[in-house]
Amino acid sequence: MSADVVLGCDGANSTVRGIIGAELEDLRFEERWLVVDGVCDGDLGAWGGVHQVCDPRRAATFMQLGMLRYRWEFRLHPGESTVDLDTLLTPWLGTIGVRVVRRAEYIFRARIADRWRAGPVFLLGDAAHQTPPFIGQGLGAGLRDAYNLAWKLADGDPRLLDTYEAERKPHALAQIRLAIVAGWAMTGGQDRAAAVRRVVLGAIWRLPGLKGLALRSTSPPLRLARRGRRAGRLAPQPSVVQKGRTVRLDEVLGGGWATLYFGKASGPVVGRAIEVTPELDPSGGLRRWLRGRTVVLRPDRVVHRG
CATH class of the missing domain: 3.50.50.60 (FAD/NAD(P)-binding domain)
Incomplete structure (x- = not known):
């Protein structure tokens, strides 16, 4: 640099x-939320993802962070300065005890x-x-x-x-x-x-x-890259096989420009040329994404052409 x-x-x-x-x-968006991390005495039986409580009276988010550590987020009402944690947490805990290890207020803007x-x-x-x-x-x-x-x-x-x-x-x-x-x-x-x-x-x-x-991915395409229907979008990050090891695609791509193709490259090859073979892509996911096209990737893994 x-x-x-x-x-x-x-x-x-x-x-x-x-x-x-x-x-x-x-x-024109601003909300105050209370974030609480707690270590529980037992497993709360969370499903592993993020629970979003769509309650207009008290919107909330809940997730598991570790073996027995959990996070709750509660939207605060305008002007609300104090809240009763027991009232907020009891519906999630039942009879299981919790030790609060972090409590912080954030303003989402x-x-x-x-x-x-x-x-x-x-x-x-x-x-x-x-x-x-x-x-x-x-x-x-x-x-x-x-x-x-x-x-x-x-x-x-x-x-x-x-x-x-x-x-x-x-x-x-x-x-x-x-x-x-x-x-x-x-x-x-x-x-x-x-x-x-x-x-x-x-x-x-x-x-x-x-x-x-x-x-589907929430990432909209970059406006300046417009060469092909995938141009401007982030490339996928599937697992592939290199030298007998299962790795992420980034490890194969390296740090610079790269060109992915299946069979024979169409158009100029930029940077590292990578033929997507069945051996490299045994699941076929990367080949399905290519759909027979040659794709040129920028170093930030945005599709430049393809």
Whole structure:
């Protein structure tokens, strides 16, 4: 990384935003939530995923973090300063005891910086955007910022750096808006909205086509990569077999550009050429994704062409 490049990624401090004259645009979402971690005396029988309680009176989230450690998140009402933890936790615990090891209040906000760069100074992560957590993309978005910027810095072409904000800002904004919609769908509204939500969500999980759409990746395509129907989208990360070991695709791709093909490559090969053989891809998942096409991947694993 060039010594004259400054990165700002501290959402708790506006110093770097101030350096480049950036301001946060408020996307009109703010909620206070209480997060409680506890170690229980016994197994609560959680199913292993995340429980989202779509109750307009008290929206909540519950998940298991370890053998006997669990997390509860409860939305706080406007102006609410104190809550009775026993009242909140008892429906989940029954007769099982719990030792609270962490209790913290968070404000979920939706905001995005109006500019992400001034000369050698770049914003990324929470300094550039802040999202409600309802689709779980906060940390992921920051990592994508870092990966997008890192390979462009390493490439050395200053023109590439001009594409950082142009690619990442619309992508981050789309995900923040999706998180707002998801948050309202899960927790918003009163009795009438809650009744509609129960009907709609019930229909989604009964119809296989709609269920598949709901579970599809929340990552929208980058706008600047438009060569083929997959261009701009993240590549999959399946398990493959290399030298007798089962590894993730990233280990085969290496750190730079790569070209994936099955049979014979069509078009120019960029970076590492990888033939997707049945030996490499015994499950066939990667070949099904390729669908006979040659796909060129950028170092950040975004499809450049294919």
